[in-house]
Amino acid sequence: MLRLRTLGGLSLCTDDGADHPLLSQPKRLGLLIYLAAANGAGFRRRDQVMSLFWPELDGDHARGALRQATYVLRRDLGESVVRSRGEEEIGVDPDALWFDVTAFLTALAAGDARAAFDLYQGDFLEAFFVTGAAPEFEQWLESERQRLRAMGSRAMWLVADQTAAGDPAAAIEAIRRAVALAPDDEIALRRALGQLATLGDRARALQLYQAFCERLLREYGAQPSTETKAIGQALQRSGDPTPSEGRVDAPSLAGRSDAVDIAATRNNSTTSNRGSAVAAASVPRRSWPARFALATAAMASIALVVSAARNFDVRSLTESGQVAASDELLVADVQAPEGDSLNARAITELLRSSLAATRSIRVVTREAQDQTLRRMLLPINTRLSDTVAREIAVRSGYEAVLLTDLRPIGRGFVLTSRVTTVPGGELASITETAPSGDALIAAVDRLARALRRRLGESRDSLADILPLQQVTTRSLKALALFTHAQEESRIHGQQPPHVLALLRETIAADSTFAMAHRRLGAAYFNLGLTRESLAAFRAAERFSDRSTDEESRLVIRMMLHGNQRDYERAIAEAHEVLRLNPRNPMALNQLPAYRFSLGQFDRVDEEMGRLGVVKPNPVNSWTYQGHGAKALDFARQRLREAHDSTWVNSTRSARNLMARLHAATFAYDSAMHYAIPLSGSDPGTPLILAASRMAKGQLALAMTVQASRVRSGDWEIYMTDVRTGVESFSAMAEMLLVADTSSARQRLQRVITNARYRDVDPANRPIRPVLALALAGRSSDARRVLVDMERAVEHDDSGDIRRARALDFEYARGAVAISEGRAADAIAAFTAASTSMMYVALDTCRVCALPWLGRAYELAHQPDSVVAVYERYLTTGDPFRLSSDALWRARILQRLGQLHAQRGDTAMAIKRLAEFIELWKDADPSLQREVERAARQLAALRASAPIAVTPRVAAR
Numbered sequence: 001m002l003r004l005r006t007l008g009g010l011s012l013c014t015d016d017g018a019d020h021p022l023l024s025q026p027k028r029l030g031l032l033i034y035l036a037a038a039n040g041a042g043f044r045r046r047d048q049v050m051s052l053f054w055p056e057l058d059g060d061h062a063r064g065a066l067r068q069a070t071y072v073l074r075r076d077l078g079e080s081v082v083r084s085r086g087e088e089e090i091g092v093d094p095d096a097l098w099f100d101v102t103a104f105l106t107a108l109a110a111g112d113a114r115a116a117f118d119l120y121q122g123d124f125l126e127a128f129f130v131t132g133a134a135p136e137f138e139q140w141l142e143s144e145r146q147r148l149r150a151m152g153s154r155a156m157w158l159v160a161d162q163t164a165a166g167d168p169a170a171a172i173e174a175i176r177r178a179v180a181l182a183p184d185d186e187i188a189l190r191r192a193l194g195q196l197a198t199l200g201d202r203a204r205a206l207q208l209y210q211a212f213c214e215r216l217l218r219e220y221g222a223q224p225s226t227e228t229k230a231i232g233q234a235l236q237r238s239g240d241p242t243p244s245e246g247r248v249d250a251p252s253l254a255g256r257s258d259a260v261d262i263a264a265t266r267n268n269s270t271t272s273n274r275g276s277a278v279a280a281a282s283v284p285r286r287s288w289p290a291r292f293a294l295a296t297a298a299m300a301s302i303a304l305v306v307s308a309a310r311n312f313d314v315r316s317l318t319e320s321g322q323v324a325a326s327d328e329l330l331v332a333d334v335q336a337p338e339g340d341s342l343n344a345r346a347i348t349e350l351l352r353s354s355l356a357a358t359r360s361i362r363v364v365t366r367e368a369q370d371q372t373l374r375r376m377l378l379p380i381n382t383r384l385s386d387t388v389a390r391e392i393a394v395r396s397g398y399e400a401v402l403l404t405d406l407r408p409i410g411r412g413f414v415l416t417s418r419v420t421t422v423p424g425g426e427l428a429s430i431t432e433t434a435p436s437g438d439a440l441i442a443a444v445d446r447l448a449r450a451l452r453r454r455l456g457e458s459r460d461s462l463a464d465i466l467p468l469q470q471v472t473t474r475s476l477k478a479l480a481l482f483t484h485a486q487e488e489s490r491i492h493g494q495q496p497p498h499v500l501a502l503l504r505e506t507i508a509a510d511s512t513f514a515m516a517h518r519r520l521g522a523a524y525f526n527l528g529l530t531r532e533s534l535a536a537f538r539a540a541e542r543f544s545d546r547s548t549d550e551e552s553r554l555v556i557r558m559m560l561h562g563n564q565r566d567y568e569r570a571i572a573e574a575h576e577v578l579r580l581n582p583r584n585p586m587a588l589n590q591l592p593a594y595r596f597s598l599g600q601f602d603r604v605d606e607e608m609g610r611l612g613v614v615k616p617n618p619v620n621s622w623t624y625q626g627h628g629a630k631a632l633d634f635a636r637q638r639l640r641e642a643h644d645s646t647w648v649n650s651t652r653s654a655r656n657l658m659a660r661l662h663a664a665t666f667a668y669d670s671a672m673h674y675a676i677p678l679s680g681s682d683p684g685t686p687l688i689l690a691a692s693r694m695a696k697g698q699l700a701l702a703m704t705v706q707a708s709r710v711r712s713g714d715w716e717i718y719m720t721d722v723r724t725g726v727e728s729f730s731a732m733a734e735m736l737l738v739a740d741t742s743s744a745r746q747r748l749q750r751v752i753t754n755a756r757y758r759d760v761d762p763a764n765r766p767i768r769p770v771l772a773l774a775l776a777g778r779s780s781d782a783r784r785v786l787v788d789m790e791r792a793v794e795h796d797d798s799g800d801i802r803r804a805r806a807l808d809f810e811y812a813r814g815a816v817a818i819s820e821g822r823a824a825d826a827i828a829a830f831t832a833a834s835t836s837m838m839y840v841a842l843d844t845c846r847v848c849a850l851p852w853l854g855r856a857y858e859l860a861h862q863p864d865s866v867v868a869v870y871e872r873y874l875t876t877g878d879p880f881r882l883s884s885d886a887l888w889r890a891r892i893l894q895r896l897g898q899l900h901a902q903r904g905d906t907a908m909a910i911k912r913l914a915e916f917i918e919l920w921k922d923a924d925p926s927l928q929r930e931v932e933r934a935a936r937q938l939a940a941l942r943a944s945a946p947i948a949v950t951p952r953v954a955a956r
Helices: 026-036 046-053 059-077 100-109 113-119 135-163 168-181 186-198 202-220 226-237 262-267 269-273 288-314 338-356 366-375 386-396 437-454 459-463 476-492 497-509 514-526 530-542 550-563 567-580 585-597 602-610 619-624 628-643 648-664 668-678 685-695 699-712 725-737 741-753 768-775 779-792 800-804 806-819 823-834 850-859 863-875 882-902 906-919 925-944 949-955
Strands: 002-005 011-013 043-045 082-085 089-092 097-099 328-331 400-409 412-421 426-434 838-840 843-845
Touching: 002 026, 002 100, 026 046, 026 059, 026 089, 026 097, 026 135, 043 046, 046 059, 046 089, 046 135, 059 082, 097 100, 100 113, 100 135, 113 135, 135 168, 135 186, 135 459, 168 186, 186 202, 186 226, 186 426, 186 437, 202 226, 226 426, 328 338, 328 386, 338 400, 338 437, 338 476, 366 386, 386 400, 412 437, 426 437, 437 459, 437 476, 476 497, 476 514, 497 514, 514 530, 514 550, 530 550, 530 800, 550 567, 550 585, 567 585, 585 602, 585 619, 619 628, 619 648, 628 648, 648 668, 648 685, 648 882, 668 685, 685 699, 685 882, 699 725, 725 741, 725 768, 725 882, 741 768, 741 779, 768 779, 768 806, 779 806, 800 806, 806 823, 806 850, 823 850, 850 863, 850 882, 863 882, 882 906, 882 925, 906 925
Parallel strands: 002 097, 328 400
Antiparallel strands: 002 011, 043 089, 082 089, 400 412, 412 426, 838 843
């Protein structure tokens, strides 16, 4: 068996100890190590491997380079070493290659700390470099290095604990190595001081403390934290004996000399780990009284140090009763000089996200914080200074506040966090340092871990947490840009263009930043950019091992499958997320949407109740289930509450909801009453105004609203399907409402010949032009546009785009079938489509396929089916039906009046014709002839109707 060692040096040899020639081939050796380090499943995706090792090559050439590299590995190492799983994954057979990292992790997981201790001989692949590899490979190396260093430290402490009673020398050696692995970790230092004092080596403890203080002052101009000082003072108060006094014979704490230089230890960790033992000086003989006095002093010193360590490190605030798990901690914004404000905001979010993962205490959410700011008549982007944070805590009844300061010292930084009571008493103070900006995220990670430990989290659970810089980003620039993008989205309530620009800059700074890819995917989805959205979510999935925890990784997969419209898998993953965290906002928000998309409306309220969640906006569920009045009552209450708020978005959102719900229940005048005051400030208002006027037959006014919106150049989030929706929608309106086929065809010609439309990736093109072309009888053009779209996804190897656009294509095929007279194909297509939800702008429409299905049945001359489908359309609740109603409702009412009359159902014919006349009573003059014709039909029906029917219908 081949043996690969990477911890504390690099070697690849056979059982006889001979070095393998592969050591002289860094890229192939790096590939072997990368594959061997694939923990868990033991395989890597080929595309991920290619992007790391051959970033300069295109797909085909990179694939060829990977094939050549694996061929050489199999030839030189043995056929069984490199293995494949399917066509997409590659790995290393652990039975053919012994790998010290795997052995180390296995020993640690099995609880064999001594074996792990022996295997961890130093940092992972220190000074190893692969020429031509992508920067992400270097980032992976550094992440693995830090992760394994943290786990090595865990092994050292376990050995120290296990050997303290029976083998003090071994315990001290383990402590020495643990401190050397984390020279900047003040928590580890305090633990070492306490254990050394307990083991009787108070002199070594004092020496270690003094060296740490000197280094902190020399490099950062800073002092240790209050807790560390207390332990040091306890050591000093009992006297300063010579190094030999009270010492247990053991290897030197510094490995190579008696003086502990932490910086040198960190820079030469491999050398120090292998340093020879230094013999202890012999203890001079003393008289019995002198030995008794010395022993008494030593015991007192040990008691003081252990007591200090327990009070400030081991015993948490929850154990001491100073805080409770039910308490809420408000995280104030990190305070920093003006030039470092962006870094401070990024650090705030890092601290918040890390602390939110602990179960020891509840961290106040951003949403709760924003609500209090609104009650204080302050904008939600107000920086939470110490003063503002305390006032929020007082108003909302929070028990504790976390205050953090960031101070630049030379090229480095000092971070100090204080957990305080609301009146101002300090419960804990922790300081961390970073020698440079690049080390700041690692310092925040240490600070967050120390805080979580003080708040009651166990050391074992903290040891299992990956470093923040490994699961978010090591780039401070990327973190600052991402934080800025998040804040802008939170403040503006949308994904405006500059937010997309910030997210792209974030990914340019760190292409492995999984959360940034996820956010960008959601933004692209909102714009209808299917290909870009799915590519971003795939990138997020590819780098999901850099997410903060399993919960975040599941959220990424949930959103990917939701965007692929694989709703069953998305629902299953949402439940897994909620099993880990019942309060996860993404899962709670998306789960009902996925249920709606499957038509499972009746399950939403029951499911949310079982999860113990009261949805903040349940109106969609109620409207889908036909409880429009209940939804309106809820919206009225929202509006009353918004009137008491000075936050403009609150009132705007409430008015928009009122307008939308009135439109969904056909109360268009009321919808416009609530929408008109928002026309200059809300991106959804043009949809409501234009569609409401169109539904009322006021086509000229509706067109004016749409056109002005497009000319304004504002953010295109409303009924347009990215760029072409307005013209296509207007063409359909002209054909359906005023039967102006000539004008509609001219509009559509402008759409399909427009350079801006032709520049759009066919995979992203909206289907509305296809529907409009088919409706206008231009079947050949409709088919050509559809074929372009279908061809654009033929080479989608992942199948993501095909799945995501399957329903869109089904609609388009059905419309083309109608234009070509293929009734059976159209019925099949729209029957399938009518069982799912169609995307309309940002929302999903339950009823939008039904008018098309009715037209297909009309083509097939099946009037009973036509009536059933049209009646179903009118009576099915849907909060997002407004665009569809604008085109179809009047014509369906008119057509149902005729069909019911032909079938002899006079009462229903009268009802539908009366509704049509009421709807179009203020329609454009060009439409009034149809209103008059319907009035004559209605009069004739009433005259012929049975006496029992006419009064009832008239009263209704």
